[in-house]
Amino acid sequence: MQFFSRNFVKISFVLVFLFNISTFAYAGGGDKKDEKFNPGEMIMHHIKDSHEWHLISLGDTHVAIPLPIILYTNNGLDVFFSHDLFSAKKGEHKEHSKEHKDGHDKGEHKAEEGKKDAHHEFQVLERGKNIYHFSHDKITMADGSPVWDFSITKNVASLLISFLLLVFVFTSVAKAYKKNAGKAPKGMQSFFEPLIIFVRDEIAHKNIAHNADRYVPYLLTVFFFIWFNNMLGLIPGGANATGNIAVTLVLAFFTFIITLFSAKSTYWKHIFAPHVPIPLMLILIPIEFIGIFTKPFSLMVRLFANIMAGHVIILSLISLIFIFGAMSAASIYGVAPLSIAFSTAMMGLEMFVAILQAYVFTMLTSMYIGQAVEEPHHEEAAHH
Amino acid sequence: MDLIKPEFGLLIWQTIIFLAIIFVLGKYAWKPILSGLKDREDSIASALGEAEKARTEMQKLTSDNQKLLDEARSEREKILKAAQKTADELREEAKAKASSEVNKMLEDARKVIESEKQSAIASIKEQVAILSVEVAGKILRRELENKDRQQLLAADIIRELKVN
Incomplete structure (x- = not known):
């Protein structure tokens, strides 16, 4: 882990480079003989779930992991x-x-x-x-x-890998806490500790006024699950799990359920009996009621759209090379460096988006929970 | 669009996997991590509190020490002053005593000298008297060695007696 954190930038560049190469390989190899290169199809193939884990196609040989x-x-x-x-x-x-x-x-x-x-x-x-x-x-x-x-599709396999990775990483971090109890964090522990503290203090405790500690484990799980899966999605040949609506739907659904079950009477009163004149109530109550569902819905769409869009942009930039290449072979030399430069920059941005979206999802989840568990006097203070 | 239609199988798998992650991480990762973090933070907080307490204690002790030192110093001053005073007094007293003693001794000496002188004078007087009597006796004996002179003297004395 120390190695990883020290060489983060270098490793990122290698990943970006590999990703580009593998996309070339697919795009270049996939469109053989009769068909013209179809960027839309190629991109869809990359961002959608699949029943096999396609790695590379060289000519007519497809290299894929059977699932x-x-x-x-x-x-x-x-x-x-x-x-x-x-x-x-x-x-x-x-x-x-x-x-x-x-x-x-x-x-x-x-x-x-x-x-x-x-x-x-x-x-x-x-x-x-x-x-x-x-x-x-x-x-x-x-x-x-x-x-x-119920097939173990590419996304399911990727989710299972993320499960193993998360369990491995965080149980070893937990072991470190037992081993050097009361001492300064070391290695992987010191890499994750600031993030864990950030989620606990800045996300959970700041937004949830009561019993915030009850929700910290869930928030930590959501944060690292999304971040790890986003990063796994960026690895060349990786699956686009968090850019799949089924995955984000389940995540948002968990938040929805937790919000509903931890909601106090104040929350329901705020929705069904707001402190407004009766004519306004007729408008406000339906809006607030719909709000219960739009909140998790927005969580679902935001994560899905952000991650999917990132993949689409990178793949589109790479596709440019083949689109131009199909028009004239010489133009590849002009377009390819530009396209690679842009997609490399996008890849860097996507790595930032990976943690940003994990943060946004966790932040909003804790805000929704915070609204749900609010006590009366806090509610009054906040709204009047 | 396939893209925004969730696959049923994936939904089921994601639910199972995510639940498993929540459970496993919650039990084997977050619990020990969060409690370890809390323990460490608590121990750091208590150590800081203790240090603060020790510091104030130290400060109190130092001020106490200073007070004690000041007290001791003033006490010393007082003792020294008292001692000085006593010494002065003693000296004065001794001086006075000594001078009175001397005076007394002088007086005594004078008295002794006086009495010695008196006795010496008395003894000299006695001596002189004795000597004078002896001399007178000797002179008389010589005067009265022959009859003529005895008669003459006797006549003188008688004449003198008659005169008187």
Whole structure:
């Protein structure tokens, strides 16, 4: 850890460089033969969840870590590796109408019209009684029966890695506290201690007037979970977990639940019986009521959008090289250095955003909890 | 858009993993870390308080010392002064005593001398008387060695007696 903190800048640069290289590798290798380089598709592929952990493609060789596919169908549980899915044979066109049940597929149909076959591809995998259709990283049943997909996707795998990392890092920090109890912090402990104290004192204690210590563990968990996952997302080949709405939804949901369950009567009174004339109440009560839900909703969207957007910008800057490269090979020499310089700067910014968003999420969570646990006299003092 | 539609499987996994993280970190990381931090902060605070207390105690002690020293100094001064006074008094007294003694001795000496002188004078007088009688006797014996002279003297004395 000492090594890490001392060489933070150097390591960051290496990471940025590697990331750029790997993006080249994908973008360069992915668009082979017939197809033109499609930046939108490449970017989507990078920021969306996937059933396999794609690392690199060289020509026709895809290097990917196979991940377990866990499906629950009418015929029971089915577990196999993603490799089977990705190497399954191409499906026939006629089956297509069956698999599309969701409304959002309409858009795909429209898009199809322009691009014809490119978007229509799907793969068919037969396992026992089940016949799966696999298209755009989505698994459906050939007969239209429901399928519950509990696969360990790239994001789930990344979350599991972050779990192990968090547990490893913080249990060893905890051990350090036992080992040099009463002494000055050392090594990794001294790296994390200021952050832990910051979360405890500046985030929790400043915003939560009563029983703040009860919420400190949750706030610390949220802060480091988001920060670690943001950073993992920036590592070349990493998954974009915190830039996925399902992940941020769960985080925001936990905050929502904790806020609701720790809310005191003052909080509800403030929402359903504010100290205002009755006509104003008619407007204020619905607004305050909606506010209960918009607060966690904003948490969800803010984190998701910030992290996803960061990835999109970096990938777009890298894509510029290939867009220009497709127009004329010579222009690569002009565009590439600029594009790399910009994406490197963006990468630095993203590393800042990684901790900033962790801070913002934790800060707002503690503010919402603070509002919920407010005691009457504090409330009066604050509002009158 | 797939992007803003949460996947059900991922939701479930994230819930499980996040709960596990909250539980594991809460039990095995935050609890010992926060209590360790608190213990250290408490010990530092108490050490600082103790140092402050020791400092005030020290200050009090120093001022006490100073007071004691001052007291001792003034006491010494007082004692010295008293001693000086006593010594002076003693000296005066001794001087007075000595002079009176001397005077007395002088007086005595004078008295002795006087009495000695008187006795010496008396003894001289006696001596002179004795000597005078002896001389007178001797002279008389010589005068009265022959009859003529005895008669003459006797006649003189008688004549003198007659005169008277």
